[in-house]
Amino acid sequence: MPADPKPELRIVVIGGSAAGPKAAARARRMDEHAEITIIQKDPDLSMASCGYPYYVGGVFDDRNQLLATPTGMVRDPAYYMNAKAIRALVNSEAIGIDRANKIVRGRDLPSGMEYDLPYDKLILATGARPRLPNLPGIDLEGVTTLQSIKDADFLRRVRDEGRIKKAVVVGGGLIGMETCEALHLAGIEMTVVELLPQVLPFLDWQLAKVLEAHVATHATMVITGNSVAEFLGRDGKLQAVKLANGMELPCELAVVAVGVIPNSSLARDAGLEIGKTGGILVDEHMQTSDPDIYAAGDCVESTQRQTGAKIHAPWGDLANLQGRVAGENAATSNRATHPGVIQTGICKVFEYTAGSTGLSEAAALRVGLGDLASVVTAGPDRPGFMGGQLLVNKMVADPATGRILGFQSVGPGDASRQVATAAMAIMGGLTVDDVANADLPYAPPFSLAIDNIIATAQCLQNKLRGLMVGISAEDLKRKLDAGEQPYLLDLRGPDEYEMTRLGLGEHLIPLGALRKRLAELPEDPETEIICYCKISLRGYEGARILMQRGWRNVKVLEGGIAAWPYPKER
Amino acid sequence: MPADPKPELRIVVIGGSAAGPKAAARARRMDEHAEITIIQKDPDLSMASCGYPYYVGGVFDDRNQLLATPTGMVRDPAYYMNAKAIRALVNSEAIGIDRANKIVRGRDLPSGMEYDLPYDKLILATGARPRLPNLPGIDLEGVTTLQSIKDADFLRRVRDEGRIKKAVVVGGGLIGMETCEALHLAGIEMTVVELLPQVLPFLDWQLAKVLEAHVATHATMVITGNSVAEFLGRDGKLQAVKLANGMELPCELAVVAVGVIPNSSLARDAGLEIGKTGGILVDEHMQTSDPDIYAAGDCVESTQRQTGAKIHAPWGDLANLQGRVAGENAATSNRATHPGVIQTGICKVFEYTAGSTGLSEAAALRVGLGDLASVVTAGPDRPGFMGGQLLVNKMVADPATGRILGFQSVGPGDASRQVATAAMAIMGGLTVDDVANADLPYAPPFSLAIDNIIATAQCLQNKLRGLMVGISAEDLKRKLDAGEQPYLLDLRGPDEYEMTRLGLGEHLIPLGALRKRLAELPEDPETEIICYCKISLRGYEGARILMQRGWRNVKVLEGGIAAWPYPKER
Numbered sequence A, B: 001m002p003a004d005p006k007p008e009l010r011i012v013v014i015g016g017s018a019a020g021p022k023a024a025a026r027a028r029r030m031d032e033h034a035e036i037t038i039i040q041k042d043p044d045l046s047m048a049s050c051g052y053p054y055y056v057g058g059v060f061d062d063r064n065q066l067l068a069t070p071t072g073m074v075r076d077p078a079y080y081m082n083a084k085a086i087r088a089l090v091n092s093e094a095i096g097i098d099r100a101n102k103i104v105r106g107r108d109l110p111s112g113m114e115y116d117l118p119y120d121k122l123i124l125a126t127g128a129r130p131r132l133p134n135l136p137g138i139d140l141e142g143v144t145t146l147q148s149i150k151d152a153d154f155l156r157r158v159r160d161e162g163r164i165k166k167a168v169v170v171g172g173g174l175i176g177m178e179t180c181e182a183l184h185l186a187g188i189e190m191t192v193v194e195l196l197p198q199v200l201p202f203l204d205w206q207l208a209k210v211l212e213a214h215v216a217t218h219a220t221m222v223i224t225g226n227s228v229a230e231f232l233g234r235d236g237k238l239q240a241v242k243l244a245n246g247m248e249l250p251c252e253l254a255v256v257a258v259g260v261i262p263n264s265s266l267a268r269d270a271g272l273e274i275g276k277t278g279g280i281l282v283d284e285h286m287q288t289s290d291p292d293i294y295a296a297g298d299c300v301e302s303t304q305r306q307t308g309a310k311i312h313a314p315w316g317d318l319a320n321l322q323g324r325v326a327g328e329n330a331a332t333s334n335r336a337t338h339p340g341v342i343q344t345g346i347c348k349v350f351e352y353t354a355g356s357t358g359l360s361e362a363a364a365l366r367v368g369l370g371d372l373a374s375v376v377t378a379g380p381d382r383p384g385f386m387g388g389q390l391l392v393n394k395m396v397a398d399p400a401t402g403r404i405l406g407f408q409s410v411g412p413g414d415a416s417r418q419v420a421t422a423a424m425a426i427m428g429g430l431t432v433d434d435v436a437n438a439d440l441p442y443a444p445p446f447s448l449a450i451d452n453i454i455a456t457a458q459c460l461q462n463k464l465r466g467l468m469v470g471i472s473a474e475d476l477k478r479k480l481d482a483g484e485q486p487y488l489l490d491l492r493g494p495d496e497y498e499m500t501r502l503g504l505g506e507h508l509i510p511l512g513a514l515r516k517r518l519a520e521l522p523e524d525p526e527t528e529i530i531c532y533c534k535i536s537l538r539g540y541e542g543a544r545i546l547m548q549r550g551w552r553n554v555k556v557l558e559g560g561i562a563a564w565p566y567p568k569e570r
Helices: A017-029 A049-056 A077-084 A149-161 A176-186 A204-218 A267-268 A316-329 A362-367 A415-427 A432-436 A452-464 A474-483 A492-499 A511-522 A539-546 B019-030 B050-058 B077-084 B149-161 B175-187 B203-218 B265-269 B315-332 B360-366 B414-426 B432-436 B452-464 B473-483 B494-499 B511-520 B537-548
Strands: A012-016 A034-038 A086-089 A092-098 A103-108 A114-118 A122-123 A129-130 A166-170 A187-193 A221-222 A228-234 A235-241 A248-250 A253-256 A260-262 A294-295 A345-349 A351-359 A373-380 A390-397 A405-409 A485-492 A529-532 A554-557 B010-014 B035-039 B084-090 B090-098 B103-108 B114-118 B121-124 B127-130 B165-168 B187-196 B222-224 B230-234 B237-243 B249-250 B253-256 B260-262 B292-293 B345-349 B352-358 B373-380 B390-397 B404-411 B486-491 B527-533 B556-558
Touching: A012 A017, A012 A316, A017 A086, A017 A122, A017 B537, A034 A092, A034 A452, A034 B090, A049 A149, A049 A176, A049 B090, A077 A086, A077 B019, A077 B537, A086 B237, A086 B249, A092 A267, A114 A351, A122 A316, A149 A176, A149 B010, A166 A176, A166 A248, A166 A267, A176 A187, A176 A253, A176 A345, A204 A221, A204 A390, A204 A492, A221 B175, A221 B373, A228 A267, A235 A253, A248 B222, A248 B249, A267 B345, A345 A415, A351 A362, A351 A415, A351 B527, A373 A452, A373 A492, A390 A415, A390 A452, A405 A415, A405 A452, A415 A432, A415 A452, A415 B414, A432 B265, A492 B486, A511 A539, A539 A554, A539 B019, A539 B077, A554 B090, B010 B019, B010 B315, B019 B077, B019 B084, B019 B121, B019 B315, B050 B175, B077 B084, B090 B265, B121 B315, B175 B203, B175 B253, B175 B345, B187 B230, B187 B315, B203 B222, B203 B345, B203 B352, B203 B473, B237 B253, B253 B494, B253 B556, B292 B315, B315 B373, B345 B414, B360 B390, B360 B404, B390 B414, B404 B414, B404 B452, B414 B432, B414 B452, B432 B452, B511 B537, B537 B556
Parallel strands: A012 A034, A012 A122, A034 A086, A122 A294, A166 A187, A166 A253, A187 A221, A485 A529, A529 A554, B010 B035, B010 B121, B035 B084, B121 B292, B165 B187, B165 B253, B187 B222, B486 B527, B527 B556
Antiparallel strands: A092 A103, A103 A114, A129 A260, A228 A235, A235 A248, A345 A351, A351 A405, A373 A390, A390 A405, B090 B103, B103 B114, B127 B260, B230 B237, B237 B249, B345 B352, B352 B404, B373 B390, B390 B404
16 A cells, blocks of 8 residues: 655634535545534534425425435534545534634633634635624523524424414514524514515515515515514514514514625634635735635625635535635635635525526616616526526626626426526626527427527517517506606506506507507507517517607517506406 | 606517516616506416426326415516516517507407507517418317416316326327327326437437337327328317328327427517527527517527527526516616527426436537547446446547536436536536546435446446447447347346346346356457347446456447337346
């Protein structure tokens, strides 16, 4: 047997959730002879924290699945030692970094014993903690978060015991919405309270409202544009949540999910540079301002690839990608790089999926991108005969270059494929024209002959070429509220109209009759005419007819009735 | 009401299946005042022909769904006239094109009456017809294809009547495999006969074999490397299929699906240039050698974007994309372009999906790309606790630039998302490193924290960097068959080994025990050692240990046992 050829490199990893174990494992594969130690405050290691809502909701029952490899090995310290020759110190906290002497000061939590751990390379993967608003009653029993496995254990017990009848989720972000669904599955009557005017802030307003309407069909109330003023209780136990507007929501449980804060104080105390988002500053090698210290995951500040902006991007997939880069670079030279993020995210909320990649229109406006092209479309993901399901999409592009800046998709259809496809298109710098002609996998069980995202790109292409003038639901609503009276032209059939309609004084002329009934339309060719149907495909066809027959102010209501975020008549 | 401002343009479209109606509709939206006529040989229009197998298989029962808009309007001549002001002549055949006088000569099939149709712009969308081998007995009752709606009607009746017990599908391509599943669903005992050594020729051999093994679990026989010599019958009715090797397969039904041939004789007779694939030659504007004649869909020759090669690409999605371009350009100037194809395809076969985009390794070798990097991986699409399902992937790249050339995915998992993502990556010119660090939508219901395709890219990245030396199942089998005796190291646990194993004289050392049991390994550091596990993740970890402890000829069996295409021991 060959002998050990290399002197040992000492690598210490602080944090054992996602980025830390990934970094340690990658470092080990790079360097079999390094001495690698993980320091982990929690008793568990390598928790699949994005799975907590599904454990809470009863999608699966074996808690060990959150901690196990695909073959069922629980990733405990013995596993790390045997499979990876990595020493994992659990229930152990890093309390200081002596950069001059390259020593981590640690504390074993059960015994209180302190120890020194010398390192050659240090990797910080200290994660993030839930933001907890400083509100009266926040310490009441029944107020919790869903961030740690302890939280998941608590909420799972809540589910299994079945005693709690009403709960409030504070915060309508991704974790808030997933938690809402999980507790609803546990039979609890849910209310979500969100400070912003919409849930899921990575979506533009209109798409968020489509999702909220779906959530409401599950007897779950979503209150937006309101915040919690106080948690009310008796005998130390939560009894209600009181909102800023005075409304009281009786409940025995409140889950606070208003975002997370990077755990960067250890780095800050050690004199490492911290970004303006509060995350540890790293370069593309995941290297901090100290060349012997790397950082990865929820504790760092990431770079948005499209804008160059520094953002906090606490996503589980990024933690793994960044951890892999940090681990490789700590063990070797700085050969690996992480290119930054485009803020791709997705979540399931009841039967709907909501996903986004790149910049929403609101996000693009926030970073000063003024001149934008965008479109909202609605359409099925597959043919009707294969059980096609609706998706409402929004695509945002730069009109000067045609480059796609962002894409969102919401609905019961397969948004996962659409958003993944769009993410790759954005990373490849593709344009609206490129996607409008993309060669994507088509077969009826999976997609339409004109793929859902291709249809969206073709619609935006039509807008960019002036073949179609779109109007968003918001803009139309604003016009109507301001007393303007555009001519609303519903191009569906009478049966469809009977079932549901906008109810805003619209005129019904089925597309097939339009050319014969042109005399019914406003005589003045400058009249604003807004065409639509269920998904505005017939709306677009109608608009093309009118535009070419002399009407000069014809618009298409984007996404049609399917994407209309306001109440409809039935 | 404004008046008609423009003189009429006469557009004639020959073909009413996919590309033709799309071209006509797009032309109409470009030019409300054009006179647009479709000539269609069949009685039906705008058939969703890719849906035929699902109608035959009973996935849905209403035949009209193959012919209807999403809101249920059957696309018949009245629909085209009312909704689109397009005249559709069905049961009508174009029998000649007089280019000098710009006239199409047509014949009404029921009456035999001939007519002249003048055009300013002509669009050819004549489609393709099934290739029918010139074999004895091919005219027997019971020998059919699944190309036309008439075929679909016939096979659906076969299903509904339930009298046929055994059938043979001749040809293991996409339509053959879909037809096999459809008739199996009808309760018919199926055999597939394929001339090539594998089914689904867009896949590399190993992945095709993974699919064939799945098909075999449905009591369906797949015979590769064999062909049909004769259809045997009595009283004009099929009784058996006789293969080239003399084997006879008794059956009452045979579906021939050995590819399609572009219908280009009308174009050829009119003197238009025909490509060497037999398809009509068109440029990026879908313009033929006659500037007043466009062509689109299964009748044209397409350009492979990666190689520039001319190929016949008869896919339904391309017909729509190309038809849209042809229709726009016929009605306006040559503003629209189609960028060519990357041969993206997908199909469902029982519980498995098989998809491919770009070049397979075999296809790349065929076009003379000699220096290739590739990897086969196996892994789940989602976490185990969310019911993750296996996918076997293959990624092919150019080692000089790192650019991804092709990607294939087979298995019960969500290959649709993976292949769509890869297609976009190829169209964007992305590299293995780009995909290894891609920001894709992650949440447990949809994907892994390290997405399935990212894991494949990371594995290929490891190979490209020399961190891993892979060996394909084929290469290992060849070695063993040649009498070589590499040391086979199975790194799974004893329980897993008990359930299934290669059975090739391998040694079992669980990864967690490897470092303690190194003394059991061959002493000679030049010994070829081949590491693997279920999916070769532990195999890779084991290989890293050995490579760094002095063994110099360590390889990883790519895709592990999950991707092993030969029989296993149980």
